[in-house]
Amino acid sequence: MASHSSSDGAATAAPPRAPDLSTDELQRYSRHLTLPEFGREGQEKLKAASVLLVGAGGLGSPAATYLAAAGVGKIGLVDFDRVEASNLQRQILYGTSDVGRPKLEAARERLTDLNPHVEVETHDVRLTSDNALEIIDQYDIVADGTDNFPTRYLVNDACVMTGTPNVYASIFRFEGQVSVFATDDGPCYRCLYEEPPPPGLVPSCAEGGVLGILPGFIGTLQATEVIKLITGIGTPLIGRLLMVDALDMNFRTLKVQKNDDCPVCSDNPTQTELIDYEAFCGIPSSDSSQNGTDDVSQIPEISVQDLKQRRDNGDAPFLLDVRKPHEADIANIGADQLIPLDELEDRLDEMDAEPGSEVVVHCRSGGRSAKATELLRKKGFDAKNLAGGTLAWSDEVDDSVAKY
Amino acid sequence: MITSPSVIQAIREHGADAYPEEGCGFLLGAVDENGTNRISRVRRVANRQTENRERRYEITPDDYRAAAEEAAGDGLDVVGFYHSHPDHPAEPSETDLAEATFPGYTYVIVSVDDGTSADLTAWSLAPDRSRFRPEEVRLVEATASGQ
Amino acid sequence: MPDTQTRTATVRIPTPLRSYTDGQATVEATGTTVSDVLSDLVQQYSDLQSNLYTEDGTLRQFVNIYVNDDDIRYLDGPDTAVEDGDEVSIVPSIAGG
Numbered sequence: 001m002a003s004h005s006s007s008d009g010a011a012t013a014a015p016p017r018a019p020d021l022s023t024d025e026l027q028r029y030s031r032h033l034t035l036p037e038f039g040r041e042g043q044e045k046l047k048a049a050s051v052l053l054v055g056a057g058g059l060g061s062p063a064a065t066y067l068a069a070a071g072v073g074k075i076g077l078v079d080f081d082r083v084e085a086s087n088l089q090r091q092i093l094y095g096t097s098d099v100g101r102p103k104l105e106a107a108r109e110r111l112t113d114l115n116p117h118v119e120v121e122t123h124d125v126r127l128t129s130d131n132a133l134e135i136i137d138q139y140d141i142v143a144d145g146t147d148n149f150p151t152r153y154l155v156n157d158a159c160v161m162t163g164t165p166n167v168y169a170s171i172f173r174f175e176g177q178v179s180v181f182a183t184d185d186g187p188c189y190r191c192l193y194e195e196p197p198p199p200g201l202v203p204s205c206a207e208g209g210v211l212g213i214l215p216g217f218i219g220t221l222q223a224t225e226v227i228k229l230i231t232g233i234g235t236p237l238i239g240r241l242l243m244v245d246a247l248d249m250n251f252r253t254l255k256v257q258k259n260d261d262c263p264v265c266s267d268n269p270t271q272t273e274l275i276d277y278e279a280f281c282g283i284p285s286s287d288s289s290q291n292g293t294d295d296v297s298q299i300p301e302i303s304v305q306d307l308k309q310r311r312d313n314g315d316a317p318f319l320l321d322v323r324k325p326h327e328a329d330i331a332n333i334g335a336d337q338l339i340p341l342d343e344l345e346d347r348l349d350e351m352d353a354e355p356g357s358e359v360v361v362h363c364r365s366g367g368r369s370a371k372a373t374e375l376l377r378k379k380g381f382d383a384k385n386l387a388g389g390t391l392a393w394s395d396e397v398d399d400s401v402a403k404y
Numbered sequence: 405m406i407t408s409p410s411v412i413q414a415i416r417e418h419g420a421d422a423y424p425e426e427g428c429g430f431l432l433g434a435v436d437e438n439g440t441n442r443i444s445r446v447r448r449v450a451n452r453q454t455e456n457r458e459r460r461y462e463i464t465p466d467d468y469r470a471a472a473e474e475a476a477g478d479g480l481d482v483v484g485f486y487h488s489h490p491d492h493p494a495e496p497s498e499t500d501l502a503e504a505t506f507p508g509y510t511y512v513i514v515s516v517d518d519g520t521s522a523d524l525t526a527w528s529l530a531p532d533r534s535r536f537r538p539e540e541v542r543l544v545e546a547t548a549s550g551q
Numbered sequence: 552m553p554d555t556q557t558r559t560a561t562v563r564i565p566t567p568l569r570s571y572t573d574g575q576a577t578v579e580a581t582g583t584t585v586s587d588v589l590s591d592l593v594q595q596y597s598d599l600q601s602n603l604y605t606e607d608g609t610l611r612q613f614v615n616i617y618v619n620d621d622d623i624r625y626l627d628g629p630d631t632a633v634e635d636g637d638e639v640s641i642v643p644s645i646a647g648g
Contacts, residue, residue: 463645499648508567
């Protein structure tokens with residue numbers, strides 16, 4: 001089915017083989033089999049199908065769980081993270097005893113226990129322009145639950161190029177979106193979002209926060225669309241963007257039209273190969289930072305251990321926290337002052353340090369504080385970035401500081 | 405203009421809610437380094453016309469100041485306005501041109517067809533004030549995460 | 552004695568006009584009345600002239616001027632006195648069909 005064989009985009013093509021359902025499977029799926037619209041045929045289509053979940057996190061957890069329970073024949077997972085305590089608030093594939101383990105190892109165990117009739121394939125890699133086509137081409141359908149824009153554009157383009165429908169979902173704070181892209185006649189992600197937002201404009205989940213239950217139901221909506229595509233029942237979200245607001249509990253759909261000038265999915269695409277998606281999204285690639293050609297690598301740093309040492313020696317530099325105030329309530333490493341990054345430029349005159357003096361800047365992981373350090377240096381401060389932020393402090397200096 | 409699908413949806417809904425009268429409001433956001441208006445959210449405002457609200461809308465300077473002040477609290481500016489055209493195409497009318505303010509503001513118009521929102525277009529006043537020029541509506545995703 | 556000493560006010564520039572004020576949201580301008588302050592403003596940034604005034608030199612109809620929180624229409628109009636440190640705002644009325 002990944003080979004352009006679907007006829008109308010909504011229903012993927014007939015299964016390449018008609019898998020027999022064992023007695024055990026017939027019992028297990030009996031509530032499906034008694035649905036007239038679904039029946040044995042629908043169940044056999046599920047068993048014949050393969051689905052790749054990109055990201056085994058907040059969205060991937062419920063999606064993988066329900067797709068495995070439903071009896072999808074082969075489920076692929078792409079992820080390279082380990083389970084962290086702060087994942088457990090929403091990533092229901094994992095338990096407390098999994099903290100520190102590779103996600104895919106824990107996910108495979110859980111899904112195989114849930115349904116041993118499902119083949120679980122793990123891809124313990126970062127999806128890149130070098131491997132995406134090869135991996136995605138092995139599957140009938142992709143469910144995109146990635147947490148960053150470069151990967152999202154990469155998944156879209158690779159789906160268009162391999163003819164693989166892409167069931168997309170994303171979440172932020174209290175809102176979620178779901179749609180189906182890259183079917184034969186429908187629009188793709190790029191038809192809707194021609195370009196990514198400027199880097200730095202959109203905070204990550206860690207910075208912006210997310211209501212834990214939100215990916216629970218958005219990921220379930222995503223899995224619902226996957227099952228509809230496989231079985232050919234109902235009307236999938238092709239050409240429609242579902243927008244969910246959990247606070248008002250509003251579900252709205254917006255029409256999405258195929259862009260006749262889309263660079264990847266139009267009849268005359270201007271881009272026929274995968275590109276450098278980090279550059280496309282305006283993010284300096286990891287290569288350039290290794291070469292020291294981007295600004296971040298030139299920002300002076302201080303390690304958490306060096307800061308600790310200087311404090312112990314009574315030589316503590318001025319420490320500025322550039323996180324939001326509520327973050328300091330979660331994890332505090334004794335900063336002298338807190339001014340959030342986005343207010344820093346306007347509030348420089350409030351700094352309890354003079355230009356020319358030494359200032360160490362910290363945040364959660366070192367990203368925002370790098371930007372603040374750069375800004376302060378331009379304004380004449382001898383600023384240094386605390387490498388690794390409160391996370392590194394918790395790991396290396398004081399584990400009573402919470403990691404979030 | 406560059407905005408998110410939820411902003412587009414909010415304008416459409418206001419147009420439908422206000423039908424058969426014209427609904428209007430503010431586009432709140434910022435001007436980016438290319439001079440493009442990036443709209444983060446909208447703010448509804450009462451149509452202050454005292455009569456013929458089916459064909460006319462008005463936003464007072466006091467309403468403008470209140471919206472600008474509220475937006476400033478979130479680091480945003482008023483970068484434009486929207487209004488609906490009940491049972492009328494989504495194109496600037498003669499009145500829209502006669503009443504136009506500064507070039508640089510984005511004017512969004514949504515047509516509402518028998519109570520249901522239809523076309524949505526964006527415009528800006530030409531510097532010589534002779535006409536409205538169409539503005540491209542580009543969408544970016546405001547939500548990033550799947551994790 | 553009549554007070555004609557020049558005052559400096561801060562003029563708030565609406566977002567779309569900031570491209571004519573080198574991107575500045577506020578501009579310092581001097582004068583004893585609103586009219587003087589605005590003249591000084593367009594003297595400094597001449598591209599503002601056609602945006603604020605019609606060809607015959609009157610303020611465009613949709614342009615409202617506030618001194619601090621008061622619409623000058625309810626004060627002395629363009630002759631409204633300006634004190635040092637006053638904030639003068641240019642606020643549009645929006646209308647259409």
